[in-house]
Amino acid sequence: MTTKVDTKLRKMKIIEAPGQSDEILVIGGRDCPQNVVKFNTKTKNWSKMPDTNIDRSRPSAVNYNQQILLMGGWQGSTYYNSVEMLDLNDENPKWDSNLPSMGEKRGLFASALLNGLVYCAGGYNDTDRLSSCESYNPEERKWSSIRNMNKKRGQLALVSARGLLYALGGGVSNCATNTAECYDPRNGKWEYIPPMKTCRYGLTAVVLNNEIYAIGIKSGGYDGSKYLSSVEKYNLDTKTWIDVPSMNHLRCGGSACVVDGLIWVFGGYGAKTVEFYDPATNKWQVSTNMDSERNFPCVLSI
Structure with missing residues (x-):
């Protein structure tokens, strides 16, 4: 049976480049997990x-292509594999939960687009951290397992x-890895590449000018408290x-995206600030504050 969501996904041209508009969508975060806001990088509204x-x-x-897929996460002790979508092309967009669920329940995992597919990797379920990975084909509305990473x-x-x-960093065997x-x-x-200079978990990463930026977030063991501002x-x-x-600020659980050639970072434990990095000047600059502290939000250029 063909659904409204199915038809939309089949017609989409998947865009994997950074957003060309001036707007960023910020989804959830600690203390406001269902809250979604939009930020304009020019007006700061x-x-x-x-x-x-x-x-x-x-x-x-x-x-x-302006259709936001939000996947997994948890509430209390319950981990999710469900998916919902917000179509920003609609005049009055609403979140639609009529999408296929992931094969694995995941929280604190990571996702990316590649060659028209959504890839999800690692994270945690209700028993352990994960090395498993899966991809979603929007044409077939189907999730498929791919080979596990070399590390959980x-x-x-x-x-x-x-x-x-x-795949960069994360928590491995109860400590951060580089x-x-x-x-x-x-x-x-999956094949190893040279390790990062610093062990990082809870990090965020973006691609800009054919370089991968690893940003923040925490170093040491899980019981450590050393937040990072390093990049x-x-x-x-x-x-x-x-x-x-x-x-400019230490961050654990911040998130980033690229807009107009700049890297924008939002939130993290103890950080309400929004700041951006300009590769032309090689400097970070604080832009504004968020209305509330957001830890591990999803941040997307739109």
């Missing part, structure tokens, strides 16, 4: 968007660049990690 259908802590999200990773980052997926690996969909294999980037040509100037 915030506007309210429809709340999500269910309370999701630590989900992940991607943007399919919770609170990792996942980005796509040059036809590959890159290891990173990439997935080639042509041969279905490093991976050059895809030289395959080396290079230090980048640190953010």
Whole structure:
């Protein structure tokens, strides 16, 4: 049976480049898990968007040509594999829960777009951290398992660049890791790349100018309290990690996206600030404050 959501997804042209508008969607976060707002990077104005259908802590999200897929997360001790979508092309958008569920329940995982598919990797379920990965084909409305990562990773980052997926950092064996690996969909294999200079979990990452930026977030063991403002980037040509100037604020659980050639970072424990990095000046600058502290929000250019 063909649904309204099915028809929309089949007609979509999937866009994997950073947003070209001036707006960023900020979804959820601690103390406001169903709350969604839109931020204009030029005017610095915030506007309210429809709340999500269910309370999701630590989900992940991607943007399919202005159609937002919000996946997984948890509430209390209940982990989700469900998915809901907000179609920003509609005049009066609302979250629609009529989408296929992921194969695995996940929270504190990461997702990315690659070659017209949604990929989800790692995270936690109600028993353990995960190495498992899966992809979603919107044409077939079907989730499929792909090969596991080499390590179980919770609170990792996942980005796509040059036809590959890159999984960075995360929590491994009760401590943060600096290891990173990439997935080639042509041969279905995960292979290690040079490790980051710093161990990071709860990090966020973006791709800008053919470089991968690993931003924040926490170093040391799970019982540690060392939040990070440090940033490093991976050059895809030289395959080396290079230090980048640190953010203005320490952040654990912040999220980032790219708009108009700038990296924008939102929230994290103890940080209501929004700041951006300009590669032309090689500097971070505080832009404004959020209305509330948001830890592990989903942040998407739209």
